Structure formats: structure tokens, C-alpha cells
Amino acid sequence: MNLQQLRVLRETVRNGFNLSEVALAIVGSQSGVSKAIKELEDELGVKIFVRKGKRLLGLTEAGASIVSHAEKALQEVDNIRRVVSRLEDADSGRLVLATTHTQARYSLPEIVRAFRNRFPKVQLALRQASPPEIAGLLETGEADIAIATESLKANALFVCFPFFKWYHGVVVPKGHRLAVKAAKGEHLALADLGQEPIITYHAGFTGRTMIDATFARAGITPQVVMEALDADVIKAYVALGMGIGIIASVAYDEESDRDLSLLDASELFAENTTVLAVRRGRLLPGYAMRFVQLCIRGLSDQALQRAVQSEG
């Protein structure tokens, strides 16, 4: 058994059991990949993959266990390298942050500025992506830190910390019927929203899951006329009069959104918690730990390290 075989295993799973793609991913030939698998299976005396003829379809039961252990082993090998790069220059390196539009646009700028100030030599890469993509980036190690409201909490491979809590709000054009109602001091009701064309986030983004669940629980079928990936787009179409918007209230800015009103909806939709996640068992560079601590106030080095080391 050797490390290359384990890498092939890992990449085979990650690349959907297509050995040609695996060969590209690890920079090698199909034949080498194929042989690596064969030899490992022969040595262990167990089939790792389910095959249909010559095609690989998935993992056998034993294969699933084997791959999970292989990934841990590779993670530790990777950590050995990280131990070294930590020493070389603790304040330089690269930090990849995967996050959504909402976070990138509204909650992270200040933190990023503080971080760059403190670690000017760290190359900070901000990768904006959809929640499932974000989870994928963190899982494969392409990203060091992920921040999102959806997709992260359920994954046992991640260690999650509550980043911040926020509520949805309703944005309407100035003078809209609902704005007038709110101005009178009348509370907004879910039923009010049900009667309006709604513009909000795409499924799986920024609390959309929770929005849908709330409507469903109330027995209301909202008329979603448009789904966007970010609040800026939503606000633009609300301004055009296409409907009312449901967005994260942090995405409303009194200054720049002068033609829109933000109505409080904290009593209609439950609180949302955006989480910061790191890959479990992965050694973080010192500056990455600092970044996490900038996000999660009062998190000690010890507590962080312990959380990362813990098993799900």
C-alpha cells in the first residue's frame, strides 16, 4: 500500500468514479490510475468499487470504510506539510475563503480589511459560490474556511461556529401599500406577503429553505415571480416594481436604497444563523486561526484547536 494509491481512491470518489478524470486530477495516466486501484484491491483482497463490467459505479460497503480511512490518512499527511509551512513564515501564505454573495458583500468586508491589515503578506482568496459548491470546496480542501447560512451545518466533516444571526426583511418600493401599512404601525402578516408577487433568493440560498418552510407551515403558497442569487439583483427588480423582495435585512442600506423601504419581518420568519466552518482534522495555519477568531469573538486558540481536532 502506498500514498499514491490512497490519493487515487480519494480522487476517484471525488470525480464521480471516472478514472480518466482522476488521471487529470492527480496528473497521471488512466492506466496508472487503473493499476493503482487494481493493485490495492489485490493487496487487500477486497473489492473497493462496485463495477458493472469495466465501468466503476460506486463504492462497496468495505470500500466506503476504506476510503474514509484513506482520507483521514491523507489528511494527516497533508498536516505534516502544514506543520512545516506554519514554521516557515507564520504570517505569509494563502487563505481561501468560500462564501456566498450575502456574506461577501455585507458581513465580511470589515473583517477582511482588519485581516489584511494584520497579515498583509497573506494572499486572501475569496471564492464566491453557491452553498453546495461552498460545501464541496471545503470538503476537498480547496477552501480553508467556509461561511454560509445553508449546506454546512449538517456535514459531519465540518466544524461549525455560529458567525452571526440575522433576520429576513421585506423590501418594497417607497409608497407601496405595505409600506404605508407599516408606517401606520400595523404589523406585517404572512398573509400580506402571500398576496404580492415575491422576488427572493434562489432555492438553497441565504435562508430560502427557511422562507419556504415558513410559508408551507402557514398553508400559504407564495407567488415567487423571480429568484435571484443575491440581494442586489432582488432589490433592482423590486425597484422596477416587479414585486416585493424578501432579503436578508443586512442587505438593505438606507443610503443607497433610497427608493426602497425595508419592512421588519423578524416576527414572520425565524432567526437565521450564518455559520463559519472549517474542515475537521485539518491543521490550520496560524493566520487562518486568526481569521476565524476575527469572525468568532472570544474564541480561544485552545477552544478552536480542540474543536477542529474533535471527531464528529
Place this chain on the structure above:
Amino acid sequence: MNLQQLRVLRETVRNGFNLSEVALAIVGSQSGVSKAIKELEDELGVKIFVRKGKRLLGLTEAGASIVSHAEKALQEVDNIRRVVSRLEDADSGRLVLATTHTQARYSLPEIVRAFRNRFPKVQLALRQASPPEIAGLLETGEADIAIATESLKANALFVCFPFFKWYHGVVVPKGHRLAVKAAKGEHLALADLGQEPIITYHAGFTGRTMIDATFARAGITPQVVMEALDADVIKAYVALGMGIGIIASVAYDEESDRDLSLLDASELFAENTTVLAVRRGRLLPGYAMRFVQLCIRGLSDQALQRAVQSEG
């Protein structure tokens, strides 16, 4: 980087930084071992070992981290093999149990009998050793399960479960002054023991640490005239009249120790807890899990697996 290099690293630490011994341990040549280290250090660009001239003295700071990650990686590689052997024949294999005389002789026989009954095809190896040796066997993976009162609890590499609780007792020849006193209903005092020649366990065995601490706390210097590794030897010399014995009370048998009396000492010496320990992060064969469950009543598969997977 390859697995062999990591193995060399591990064995180098285990064999006291003597590369010649490492070569024997991994079945190879000194030169190969030396080169493996050199190449790994070159690749990483970090010195792993502290050298004085050509001699290896210990680990550098970075080296210590590297070795700990290397051990985890190797552990996972090992677990891959264990996944396989688990499947092949779940009810056969080998189980190495490291324990002390006291446990082997007095608490384990029934459990072992029950286990052999259930898993007749498992080769059960019982390795009797001193507590530090037991810890070593478990740490290196030579033993799967360790049971002892000392040496195990403090090690973060082990997961410990309380096996059973017991007290020390005092054995004296029939008709001994202290036996007479006890027969009158008078309580035994530490001071009584201080006046007698004492025969008990060797330092580091079967609660001896606790015995010494108790005497020290009372300001008494016991006259230990003989130290033995097990209660059978102690009892033999007590029978010869060399002194009184302090042993685990479970080691006294009314039937076979007819010429001796056991005096209760549960109020003099604190309770002892014998623990069962397994190596953290090491995949156990199904039958090994069953053995643990025979020892620790009411421990579910889940709870056990979770404990083993957890990080210290």
C-alpha cells in the same frame, strides 16, 4: 513522502533514536533508515531530529508535531487493513490483552471463559506485564486491550473505561496480633501497620502508588521488607512469617489461603479503580468490541465506537 518514511519516523521515536535498532524493528538496513530520514527532512525542508554531530538525540519542536501526525496517518492506514480483516471472518482473528497479574488471576478468568465460549476461533493472547510495559504495548499497538490500575489513565492516547473498583486488604498469619485485634471488633489503624514489617507490591504495581501516598499523608514511614509483583508471592512470604501483607482484597481466597486471615482495610486505603483501555483512533475487530463489552457492562456499540473515535 511515502509511508515507509513515516514508519521509520515512528520507530525511531519508539526505539530511542537508535537507527540501528530501528532497522531491526522494521526489517531493513541502517543505511536505508538513515536515508529515509534524510530524504524526508530534505523534502520537507525541516530538521525533524535534534542531532549532536551524527547522533540523534531527540525530536525538534517541528519534529514532534510531524511525528504525531505521522502516527495518526499510519494508524489510519492500519485501520484500512482492519476494515478488511473485519469482513473476512468477523469471528476469528487474534486479540492481545495486556494486563497485570492481579487482573489476569482474579478478575479476568470468568470473562475470558465467556469470551472463548462465544468466539472459539479467536486466538486470545494474554500478555502479563508491568503497568508501564502494558502502557507501552497498547501504545505501539502490540496489544489491543489493556487492563490495569496504574499507568493507563494519564495517557491521552488511550480511551479508558472503569473496569472495576476494589480495595486493599491486609493479610496476616492466622492468630497474628492484628487478627486478634480485628476479631475483637477493633478497627485497624494505619499506625498498626506502621509497626509491622510489610510485604506488598512493587512500586507502580496494583495500587502501590496509592498505598505510599496514604502512608505519606499520615506521616508514617512503613517498613517495607519485601516487594513483590503479585499477591501470590506476597501471601507465600506472609505465611512464612516475614511480615504482614497488603494486597488487593480480591486476591485473598478463604479456601486456598486457610492459614492466612484477611483484614478489612477499606477505611485505611482509598478505593482503587482498575481501568480497561484501548488505543484511541484504532479500529477494533468486532470480537474485540465484544470483549470490551463483556468487561464494561451496558456499554453500547455506539458509545464504544464514539469513545474510540473521539480525540483526547
Place this chain on the structure above:
DNA sequence: GATGCTTACGATACCCGTAAAGATA
């Protein structure tokens, strides 16, 4: 027919061991 996996074969590089040299106690 296009894509994907396996086998065969040849070249390369890696790894290991023997042996000699250098260093340490």
C-alpha cells in the same frame, strides 16, 4: 462510434542493501 477501463510492454526512477568512511562516546 464515443467514451471508459484494462492489459501489455518498455523506460525510468526510486528504493534498498552492501560496503566503506567518518564521527562519537
Place this chain on the structure above:
DNA sequence: TATCTTTACGGGTATCGTAAGCATC
């Protein structure tokens, strides 16, 4: 001097890639 580590060199093997063959879709 005896023990221990490093370096040098040679042999064997494992690994990898090209190319061909074959199965699946």
C-alpha cells in the same frame, strides 16, 4: 576501540506512461 550514522555505489524492482485491446453506453 566499539558503536553509531552517513555517504557511495550497484542491483533490483516498482511505478509510470504509451499504446493497443476490449467493454460499455
